[in-house]
Each structure stands twice: as C-alpha cells, then as structure tokens.
Amino acid sequence: MSASRGKGGKDGKDGLGPASPADPPSARTSRSPAPASLTVATRPYAWENPPCSRKYLVDRSPDDVGPPPGEQDAPRWVRSLDAVSAGDQLVELTVQGTGKDTVVVQGLDVHVVSSRAPLDRNVYSMGVGCGGDVVTRSFGVDLDAGRPQPSPRDGQRDFPYKVSESDPEVFYVLAGTRAHDVSWYLELRWSSGDRQGTVRIDDHGKPFRTSGTGGSPHYDYPLGGNEWIRNESDQ
Template identity: 60%
Template sequence: MSGETGSTGAEGATEFSQLLSGLKERSGLSYGTLAKRLHMSTSTLHRYCNGTAVPNEFSPVERLARACRATPDELVELHRQWILADAGRGRRPAGALAPEPEPASAPEPVAAPVAAPEPEPAPAPTASRRRRRALIASAAAVVVLAAAVVLAVRPTPKGDGGAAEAAATVAPATDPTTPDAPAATPSSAPAPTPTATPTTPEPDDGPAPLTVRTRPYAYSDPCSQHFLVRREPGQVGPPAAESDARRWAGEYGAVSSDEQMVALTVQGTGAETVVLEALHVRVVSKSAPLAWNDYAMGVGCGGVADTKSFEVDLDRGSPALAPGHGQRAFPYTVSESDPEVFYVIAHTKAHDVRWELTLDWSSGGRHGTLRIDDSGTSFRTSAATGRPGYDYPPGASRWSKRSG
C-alpha cells in the first residue's frame, strides 16, 4: 500500500504482528500445537504472526494471546494494535485519484440559448440529436419563465395601478424596506422563489469526533462469567466462549449473574485529539434479583492477574466508577491513531439492575456526552444469591448441578 495513509496502516499491522509473534515465541509452543488449540489452520496462524494477514475479528487474537498466557496489559496493548491494523488495511492510499470517466454518449452541455442552432442536413434526426434539441427547448423555456418572473416582481410605475395589482397576484413584494407591501393573493400561477437577505446559518457541529465499540460480555477468564437463565439445564446448550457470548445470551434470554465486565474501545475519528473528560454510570432501574438458574461458562480455571478496570457497586444509592488494579482515573485522550480500551466491572449482590454509561468528551471548542449501552438496550446484571448453580465440566455432554 503506497502513500502516507497506507504506510500508517502498514506500521500498525507490523506492530500488531510483532506482538503476536513475540507471544507465540515466548510460549514455546509450535505453530501446529497452537493452531490445534485455537481450531484454525497452521497457515492462517502463521500469516497472522508474520504480518501478511490481519484477522477480521479480535476474538481469535484474544484466544491466541490467552493460550500464550498474555498478561492483562499485553491484552490491552494487543487489542489497541489490532484496532490500528484493522483500520489501516481498508483505506485508499493518500493522494490516489479516482479514474477519470470515459467519454460518454450523453449530450454535450448547452449554454443559455441566444439563437436557435442551425438545422443539420440529415434526412432524419438521430436519437442523440433529438435529445439535444429537447434540452435546448427546455433551457429556452426556463429563460423565458425567469424573464417573466423578473417582470412580475419589478416595481411598477405609479401611474399604472392595474399593472401593480397584477404583479401582486403573481408574487409578494420582497423588499423589506417597503412598509405597506401588498399581501399576496392566492393564484394558480407558480410563485418565484423570494429573494431574501442572506442570513448566517446556525453552526452544525456534526457527529461526535469519536466512536465507542462495546463488548457487553468480556471475560477475564471463562470462569469469571456466569449467566442467569430462566430455563432448566436440559433446555440450555453448552457454555459460550467470549466471542459467542452475545449470541448465547440473546438466544436464551440470559442476564449476567452477580458481575458483568464490559469492554469499551474508544477511538477518535480523525487526527485531532479528543479529551475523554469523565465516565459515569447511570442506573435505569433496580428491582428484586431474578429467581433463575445460574450457569457458569467455565470450570476449573487457574488464577489470572486482575485486569485494569473501573469497578462499580450497583447496589449503592449513587453508583460511581472507581479505578482498580492499577487503572488511573480520567481524563484520557484519544485520536484515530491512538485509541484506548477500558474495562468496566459492575457488581451486585442484592438487585436486578439495568444500567448504562455516559462518556463526557471535548475537542477544540466542541464538547458533548455519549450514551453507551448494548446496541440501544441497557446493560443488565442481577444478583444470584441462593440460586441453583450449574457447571459444564470439560468433556461432559450436559450440565451438572454445582455442589455447595
């Protein structure tokens, strides 16, 4: 890819592939072993690590990183570099010009008619000539109509009262300095566009200069994610990996149990820096916890380092986000080439809570607030205290009741 924009994308892909390759080498696992664990071909994995291909989704990258025991900070940086590589590969090179259109058989542009064109010595006009003559006739009609309109709104001499009344029925007077301009009366004739004093339009700030992509069910590990489902074990399919969690939750009407980790990828839409002033949580509704069954998405997970995140206790009267595990507080800055990934972990032990986030931002002289939810629906987290729990052990073909 050539040009400045293309090289930016190439640099992002290089950084991304170097991180992947480094994790793979550190793990000591061969391409074949890793490919089997990740259920992908060895050649595909090799292309990801040498930079000749970028995955369309982050999910396979995350599975690879976790198989190589990446730290939470490495996962965040890997996600950031994947965003840049993914954004850079589909762009047109800077300075690239669109191909000029080939000459078409459409009629040539016709200037304002000053005289009728000379007839062409042909036994019968061709289709293109007939079209050209029709356009000339139409243009002439427009000029005649415009002239009639000018005459209609031109001030009439004082001695010709009848002509003044006729002009008023065609179009209202538009001179704002005339105090007693005659009111327009209904007429079947088309009224010309009034000539008004130019006014300065109100500024249109346009869309916010940033985007937020949301993963409503992020796993720190499979064992960290539980769902409440209003179905018996025989009616619920096997647990879902993080990449399939949204579909699984939608299919079974599942609600996050006790805790929910939401991942936010915030990125500017241009080179200009956007300041992320603050992130807030807003409780939409709070009620008694759901009396459903609890299903774990993983069993027997090992210890995993705590992920940098913002924690929120949804049971509090006024829930607020608090930085945890090394996460620094706001503000942050982002741009198109410098995104940020945030993890928000919400907890509840006593309620069924519907909630959402709001992000305050500023850029230059502009500022605003973005609402963040799950594709137009509030996030939902419910306590599971005292509810029956079910696990799906490795190699099993059905859910089994959790002991204790």
C-alpha cells in the same frame, strides 16, 4: 425561465423559499449537534482470560440449555436464551478519535434505569476450576450503591485519558450487584479543543442488565463433560 409557483406560492408556503417568520417553529430549519470527535466500540459480554467468573441467569432447566459458548459466541448465546449477567458484567470499550485532533476522555457516568429484586433463575457458569483476572484499564462499578460511579481497580489511574485516530484506548468496566436486578447504561464525556459532548454506551440500544443471584441454583459444565452439573457449594 422562472419557476412556476403552486398553490399558496404568493404567501411563501409552497416549499420553494425559506419559511417566513410567521411560520411555526416546526417549519424552520434547526442546526443538528456537531458529530462526536470519537467512536466507541462496545463489547457488552467481554470475558476475562480464562472466563471462569462469567455467569448468566437463565430461566430454563439444565436440559434446555446448551453447552457454554466461546467468548465470540457469547452475545448470541445470551440473546437466544434471554440470559442476564449474574453477579457482575464485564463491558469492553474501545475508544478512538475520528480525526487528526486529540480527544480527551473526561470520564464515565453510570445511569441506572431501574433497580429491582434479584432474578429468581438458574445460574450457569462459563468456566470451571480457575480464577479470572481483569486486564488493565479496568474500572469497577457497584450497582448496589445509591449513586454508582466507576472507580479505578488494581492500581489503575483515573480519568482523563487522551485518544486519537492512531492511538485508541481500551477500557474495561466491571459492574456488579448482589442485591438487585439492575438495568443501566454509561455515558462517556469527551472534549476536543472548544468542542465537547457525551456518547451513550449500552447494549445495542438497550440498557445493560445485571442481576444478583440470591439463593438461585448454580450449574457448571465440566471440561470434557456433556451436561450441566449442579454445584452445591457455589451458592
């Protein structure tokens, strides 16, 4: 039994057959880009160990800001207070292949969405009395530069790197600004055989945001304490 045609069946516009050459481009099937050969798991608010250099700008008084969180709770703490990374931001990227083939990570590019005057907010420090130490596979980004680009830090070699499903790599990007409030994101360039592409890296669909502190008041939460204390020397 043959399928019956609805209205317009004789001119091929009933949806039962392929679009005719006379149909507009929107009616024709287009091929989607091939999926990426790798995945990138992103932690936008990674901390060194210990987390002394992690600071955030918050538009609230100390009485309205809870104690500093642990690292695993930092994203929720940041979002609940609409906080912005102060001075610099450490982003952790875990890059892994999705199949048997080796993937070459060719490099990272920085894209600045906007750059304004630094925020006028209080600064809250996540740790007191110690120094941070960025781990290996670390790249620095000067967000105050005219064209920011990642550069290897502390003897780390530059791209490219190879990854696979069984051999991932973890990279750390430390992006800093002193003079601006910057919204930005990264693009990772990759290739595998005759395939290549890019992967956008951001904060769950939104740009990262990092701001200088200017002359904003700084506050610490001393170990064993129960309130934020103004730090007169950290300006």
